[in-house]
Amino acid sequence: MQSGIFHTSYEKDMALRRTHAQKIRLVILIVLGLVFPFIANRYYLTLANQVGIAIIGAIGLNILVGYTGQISLGQGGFMAVGAYTAGILTARLGMPWWASTIVACIVTAMIGTIFGIPSLRLKGLYLAIATLAAQEIILWIVTHWKTLTGGVEALVVPDPMLFGIRMNNDFNFYWLVWGLVVVVTILTVNLFRTRFGRAFIAIRDQDIAASVMGVDLFKYKLLAFAISSFWVGLAGALIAHYRNIVTWERFTIDVSVLYLAMIIIGGLGSVTGSYLGAAFMMLLPAVLTNIGRAVKGFFPAIDSIIPFIQQATFGLVIILFLVFEPEGLNKIWKDIKDYFRLWPFSY
Amino acid sequence: MDLFIQLTLTGLTNGAILALAALGFVLIYKSSDVINFAQGEFLLVGAYVIFAMIAQVGLHWTIGMVLTLLIAVLLGVLVERLVLRPLIGEPIISVIMVTIGLSSLLRAIVSTIWGNQPKSFPPFIPSQPINILGATVGADRLWALVIAAVMLVLFNFFFTRSREGIAMRAVADDQQAALSMGISVKKIFAWAWSIAAATAAIGGALVANIVGVGPELAGFGLRVFPVVILGGLDSIPGAIVGGIIIGLLEAYTGGYIGQGLNQVLPFIVLIIILMIRPYGLFGQEIIERV
Numbered sequence: 001m002q003s004g005i006f007h008t009s010y011e012k013d014m015a016l017r018r019t020h021a022q023k024i025r026l027v028i029l030i031v032l033g034l035v036f037p038f039i040a041n042r043y044y045l046t047l048a049n050q051v052g053i054a055i056i057g058a059i060g061l062n063i064l065v066g067y068t069g070q071i072s073l074g075q076g077g078f079m080a081v082g083a084y085t086a087g088i089l090t091a092r093l094g095m096p097w098w099a100s101t102i103v104a105c106i107v108t109a110m111i112g113t114i115f116g117i118p119s120l121r122l123k124g125l126y127l128a129i130a131t132l133a134a135q136e137i138i139l140w141i142v143t144h145w146k147t148l149t150g151g152v153e154a155l156v157v158p159d160p161m162l163f164g165i166r167m168n169n170d171f172n173f174y175w176l177v178w179g180l181v182v183v184v185t186i187l188t189v190n191l192f193r194t195r196f197g198r199a200f201i202a203i204r205d206q207d208i209a210a211s212v213m214g215v216d217l218f219k220y221k222l223l224a225f226a227i228s229s230f231w232v233g234l235a236g237a238l239i240a241h242y243r244n245i246v247t248w249e250r251f252t253i254d255v256s257v258l259y260l261a262m263i264i265i266g267g268l269g270s271v272t273g274s275y276l277g278a279a280f281m282m283l284l285p286a287v288l289t290n291i292g293r294a295v296k297g298f299f300p301a302i303d304s305i306i307p308f309i310q311q312a313t314f315g316l317v318i319i320l321f322l323v324f325e326p327e328g329l330n331k332i333w334k335d336i337k338d339y340f341r342l343w344p345f346s347y
Numbered sequence: 348m349d350l351f352i353q354l355t356l357t358g359l360t361n362g363a364i365l366a367l368a369a370l371g372f373v374l375i376y377k378s379s380d381v382i383n384f385a386q387g388e389f390l391l392v393g394a395y396v397i398f399a400m401i402a403q404v405g406l407h408w409t410i411g412m413v414l415t416l417l418i419a420v421l422l423g424v425l426v427e428r429l430v431l432r433p434l435i436g437e438p439i440i441s442v443i444m445v446t447i448g449l450s451s452l453l454r455a456i457v458s459t460i461w462g463n464q465p466k467s468f469p470p471f472i473p474s475q476p477i478n479i480l481g482a483t484v485g486a487d488r489l490w491a492l493v494i495a496a497v498m499l500v501l502f503n504f505f506f507t508r509s510r511e512g513i514a515m516r517a518v519a520d521d522q523q524a525a526l527s528m529g530i531s532v533k534k535i536f537a538w539a540w541s542i543a544a545a546t547a548a549i550g551g552a553l554v555a556n557i558v559g560v561g562p563e564l565a566g567f568g569l570r571v572f573p574v575v576i577l578g579g580l581d582s583i584p585g586a587i588v589g590g591i592i593i594g595l596l597e598a599y600t601g602g603y604i605g606q607g608l609n610q611v612l613p614f615i616v617l618i619i620i621l622m623i624r625p626y627g628l629f630g631q632e633i634i635e636r637v
Contacts, residue, residue: 065440071439071440071443118618118621118622121621121622121625122621122625124439125382125439125443126621126625128382128439128440128443129382129572129576129617129621130617130618130621132569132572132614133572133573133614133615133617133618133621134618136569136610136611136614137611137614137615137618140607140610140611140614143607144606144607253569257447257451260440260444260447261444261447261448264440264441264444268440305459307458308455308458308459309455309459310455311451311452311454311455311458312451312452312455312456312459314448314451314455315447315448315449315450315451315452315453315454315455316448316452317448318444318445318447318448318451319430319445319448319449319452322434322437322441322444322445322448323430323433323434323445326437326441
């Protein structure tokens with residue numbers, strides 16, 4: 001019977017997984033992740049890959065919004081930079097997909113840093129509006145710079161090959177994307193145990209106090225934009241290579257909103273929250289479509305309104321979470337764990 | 348020269364409608380510090396409701412307009428009561444996000460009821476072309492200009508003469524002080540939201556009369572941002588002046604340069620304004636003290 005967590009050394013206290021239950025859950029998760037592609041059909045593999053890409057994007061956004069407190073509505077634009085850089089380098093210059101992905105991450109990080117410069121002067125909703133403008137400007141450039149991006153036409157990207165194997169069928173891509181998810185997770189979790197991560201959190205909690213204590217606001221805010229955009233660019237590049245096709249419709253303001261919804265519903269300032277939120281928001285439309293198909297026998301007209309139902313549910317879910325559980329799925333998950341850990345004496 | 352006058356007139360009238368949408372936005376921000384990302388959807392709902400009243404039910408446009416305004420007021424009160432009030436005191440990102448969620452919900456409701464196809468609107472405002480200094484402009488566009496001007500005067504009276512208007516300014520200035528003077532802050536917030544929804548509905552009716560109703564009317568929600576940032580987030584004259592300037596800017600770039608530059612230029616202006624004068628032309632400069 002456990003009444004609390006007691007550590008006898010600093011090493012134990014600093015560990016990422018501190019209790020037995022956490023270690024057991026991690027092992028179960030890894031085993032499930034390894035077994036999943038062999039038992040799942042193509043539909044579920046596709047969903048899993050989409051969720052994986054979304055997790056990388058959500059972690060990236062969470063570093064900026066959840067950990068550093070800089071609200072960004074430019075996610076879609078930054079993903080577009082990543083996707084188009086990767087797509088153009090591979091399709092036009094014949095660069096291998098892994099190299100173009102790395103370049104895409106770096107380019108996105110640079111663009112993100114440039115649009116992060118206003119963050120020194122602007123806070124809160126002004127920054128949100130500035131990043132909204134960034135989103136609109138980037139997308140306008142993408143659709144109007146025809147010689148580079150092909151404008152509103154779709155950009156076709158060749159199949160990514162590795163050792164003669166096509167990487168973007170659902171089974172092979174699963175290993176690629178979830179491998180990257182693990183890498184991003186480990187790096188991000190550890191980032192917040194370093195000087196940089198702690199500086200980000202200090203800026204979020206009280207930026208003036210942070211600067212009084214010697215945190216260089218300009219440097220660390222730009223760094224947060226750079227690191228965040230780096231992962232967002234990775235997510236964008238993966239979309240380009242997975243889909244074989246890059247179109248501007250995938251990177252509109254709706255995408256920025258979708259990713260913000262992911263991290264808010266999942267939980268701001270939490271990697272677990274990014275996982276939960278990304279999975280929730282990516283699976284919700286699929287679940288609704290399936291429900292729609294199931295009840296089609298009773299309501300033949302349902303096909304035509306499914307997109308509207310999805311949109312309404314999207315809005316409603318955001319509102320309900322913010323009103324009733326502002327700390328998101330991560331808080332619910334914590335409450336469930338606490339309930340079982342303290343059962344039967346939960347008070 | 349003809350082109351110049353033509354563009355000026357188009358810009359002025361577009362700007363007047365933008366200003367109407369921005370008015371409600373500023374009103375909400377001024378009284379409750381909430382950025383309303385659903386302002387475009389308020390406009391959308393207003394346009395569709397009056398479309399339903401006139402074209403589908405067949406009411407006379409005066410009755411239709413009155414009913415639309417009533418529904419808009421009701422919508423504003425409901426939104427404030429059910430969605431915004433639980434979020435008082437929450438961080439700014441939650442407030443932004445909840446209005447985004449609201450916008451998505453409203454858009455979905457409108458599309459479910461009326462479908463996604465644009466529909467033409469039975470013109471209830473005369474729209475025959477009128478010649479001014481050699482340029483032609485639809486009468487409905489001129490009406491939009493007149494109505495925006497009337498609204499500005501009305502707002503001005505409301506804020507300086509009426510009890511509610513003065514109370515609203517008091518709440519905007521200092522909520523605690525207003526509370527201790529016996530002003531119900533909750534009631535003021537409800538007022539602000541319903542007036543914002545009503546002005547958006549008027550804007551919606553005007554736009555619908557010019558271009559017809561369609562889901563893309565919600566796009567006004569985003570076009571409002573350059574306007575309010577340019578004019579100052581908390582300034583009502585700023586919303587009008589900002590709307591006119593952005594409207595003219597869009598018309599001139601669209602007419603003289605083209606290339607779709609008129610879509611992005613307002614946002615470039617927005618970034619520049621944010622960099623050099625974040626409180627806008629008429630907004631109140633807030634000095635941060637530790």
